[in-house]
Amino acid sequence: MGATLAVFIASVLTHNIVLVYILGLCPTIGVSKNLNTAVGMGAAVTLVITVTTLINWFVYNFILVPTGGQVISVLIFMLTIAASVQLLEMILEKYFSFLYMAFGVFLPLITVNCTVLGATLFMV
Secondary structure, three states, X not given: OHHHHHHHHHHHHHOOOOOOOOOOHHHHHHOXXXXXXXXXXXXXXXXXXXXXXXXXXXXXXXXXXXXXXXXXXXXXXXXXXXXXXXXXXXHHHHHOHHHXXXXXXXXXXXXXXXXXXXXXXXXX
16 A cells, blocks of 8 residues: 555656646646646546557567567557547547547647657656
8 A cells, every 4th residue: 555655646746747847837827727627638648648559569568679670659549649639539529529629630640749759758
């Protein structure tokens, strides 16, 4: 339990991707006028970061490294991120239309958010 708490505190205070590494400020600032929208965007970005980092880890370690394809890793990472955001956008439009409308232009911007790519590149 103590180790889990230490990891949580470290990721919130000392390894925070937005506050320490200054990555991904556009969605952080852009949708922070309304608490519900900000929480929704935070959940969406967290979901995309988690899913794409897991997928990219498997792709990198089990496909790119054994075949010597590390040269195209950033391209593969970006394709995975774009596909994940498109899937999230379709799910939000179908099941959470109020969030989809509230995000507006900021939802597709998750694709080019350097936080998502930064988390994947920190993983490699």
